Amino acid sequence: MINLKQSQHEYWSNSLTYTLAATGAAVGLGNIWKFPYIMGENGGGAFVLVYLACVVFIGIPMMMSEVMIGRRGRSNPGTSVKRLAQESKVSSRWQAVGWLGALTGYLILSFYIVIAGWALAYVFKALSGDFISQDAAGIEALFVEHLKRPMQLIYWSAAILTATVIVVAKGVQRGLERTIKYAMPLMIILLVITALYSGFSGDFVTTLEFMFKPDFSKLTINSVVIALGHSFFTLSLASGIMLAYGSYMPQDISIYKTSLYIAAADTIVALLAGLAIFPIVFSNNLAPSAGPGLIFQTLPIAFGQMPGGVLFGTLFFVMLVIAAFTSTIALLESSVAYLVEHWSLSRWQASTLSGLVLWFMSLATVFSLSGAPWTQLEINGHSYHIFSILDYTASNIMLPIGGLLLAIFVGWRVTSAISQAELKCTPLIYRIWLMSMKWLAPIAISILFLQLIGVVSL
Ligand code: TRP
Numbered sequence: 001m002i003n004l005k006q007s008q009h010e011y012w013s014n015s016l017t018y019t020l021a022a023t024g025a026a027v028g029l030g031n032i033w034k035f036p037y038i039m040g041e042n043g044g045g046a047f048v049l050v051y052l053a054c055v056v057f058i059g060i061p062m063m064m065s066e067v068m069i070g071r072r073g074r075s076n077p078g079t080s081v082k083r084l085a086q087e088s089k090v091s092s093r094w095q096a097v098g099w100l101g102a103l104t105g106y107l108i109l110s111f112y113i114v115i116a117g118w119a120l121a122y123v124f125k126a127l128s129g130d131f132i133s134q135d136a137a138g139i140e141a142l143f144v145e146h147l148k149r150p151m152q153l154i155y156w157s158a159a160i161l162t163a164t165v166i167v168v169a170k171g172v173q174r175g176l177e178r179t180i181k182y183a184m185p186l187m188i189i190l191l192v193i194t195a196l197y198s199g200f201s202g203d204f205v206t207t208l209e210f211m212f213k214p215d216f217s218k219l220t221i222n223s224v225v226i227a228l229g230h231s232f233f234t235l236s237l238a239s240g241i242m243l244a245y246g247s248y249m250p251q252d253i254s255i256y257k258t259s260l261y262i263a264a265a266d267t268i269v270a271l272l273a274g275l276a277i278f279p280i281v282f283s284n285n286l287a288p289s290a291g292p293g294l295i296f297q298t299l300p301i302a303f304g305q306m307p308g309g310v311l312f313g314t315l316f317f318v319m320l321v322i323a324a325f326t327s328t329i330a331l332l333e334s335s336v337a338y339l340v341e342h343w344s345l346s347r348w349q350a351s352t353l354s355g356l357v358l359w360f361m362s363l364a365t366v367f368s369l370s371g372a373p374w375t376q377l378e379i380n381g382h383s384y385h386i387f388s389i390l391d392y393t394a395s396n397i398m399l400p401i402g403g404l405l406l407a408i409f410v411g412w413r414v415t416s417a418i419s420q421a422e423l424k425c426t427p428l429i430y431r432i433w434l435m436s437m438k439w440l441a442p443i444a445i446s447i448l449f450l451q452l453i454g455v456v457s458l
């Protein structure tokens with residue numbers, strides 16, 4: 001084991017701080033922006049059920065594994081995996097899993113900042129009363145108009161990116177901790193109020209049916225792949241960060257309990273977002289499958305009609321920006337840590353360099369959402385745009401592959417002496433965890449992929 005005194009790492013001050021920071025990374029656009037719209041596109045209830053099963057049986061055990069590797073390895077994602085491999089006397093090449101995670105996180109960030117930019121733009125729209133007394137058509141027009149101005153979208157996402165680069169370069173862990181401590185509870189309160197308001201004024205009954213009454217005929221194999229990919233995305237798994245955060249974790253904190261809290265908070269926020277959005281969708285006869293614009297085309301209708309909507313809408317989008325920001329920081333951190341440790345760059349150089357590359361990459365998303373022809377590609381007779389290809393590849397292919405490799409690594413390669421010593425949970429929980437890593441996760445992910453590429457057909 002690494003001598004703690006020799007490690008150059010700082011530690012989280014306590015279990016609450018760790019849990020808050022990890023929750024800040026987990027809760028973000030994935031919960032409030034992405035989950036509702038992919039639920040809408042994939043038919044509702046059955047999708048939600050599969051997603052919840054993925055979180056419980058694969059996501060939580062996977063989070064425990066990543067934190068465990070990080071805490072044992074006490075280093076950046078790649079090196080932590082390598083140290084565990086060496087300690088277990090298997091090939092150091094397993095470290096590639098750590099680097100794959102950092103790369104996936106980077107791809108995710110390239111579109112994440114664009115959506116965070118939308119949220120930032122919507123703070124000002126809410127503040128200037130643009131939503132007041134607008135009907136669904138007016139709010140939709142506002143959104144379409146917003147997308148049509150790529151230059152503005154570039155400014156907004158550049159603003160988010162610049163702030164992220166500065167915070168990561170300075171390494172202001174303390175400020176981050178404090179922000180999350182207040183922003184998270186406020187976010188949940190605002191979501192509850194919005195959900196209550198839209199529940200009372202919108203179509204709550206249809207929403208409950210849509211979200212919680214599973215209709216398995218609507219479930220395709222692709223929906224299952226998306227549900228699995230999203231369980232990784234939303235818990236920030238296989239993207240380096242839980243390995244990194246685990247490496248700052250003091251030895252006496254329970255990995256199992258904190259993982260459970262983080263997953264619970266993350267799931268509650270996602271479900272609340274659904275409950276806030278869908279009553280408005282159904283009472284205004286909007287399409288649940290509207291896609292990435294769903295939240296921006298629905299919630300403003302409620303903010304425009306409710307008393308105090310200007311204040312409330314503004315606060316809501318401010319919170320959304322903060323939730324996104326705590327994730328962008330964590331996402332950038334994993335690539336910066338790599339550049340600093342492997343290329344001997346300073347934190348400023350590394351963050352600025354990453355920031356510039358990301359900014360350039362984000363243009364593909366900006367232009368594909370504004371409908372530029374060069375971003376549309378023909379694949380097998382279907383037309384796709386770069387943003388959806390990027391999102392699909394990163395979220396539904398790279399994340400699960402990273403997860404598959406991690407599961408095989410901890411399930412079959414890492415010695416049980418190590419995992420038992422780190423996880424320190426009851427024998428039953430340990431057995432369930434091991435089952436998931438050894439069998440359930442590898443088999444489920446493999447079958448899904450084989451099915452997706454048409455090798456098997458169930
Ligand atoms: N979990 C984040 C969200 O739901 C997105 C995310 C994926 C992420 N991987 C990450 C955030 C790594 C921080 C670090 O919005």
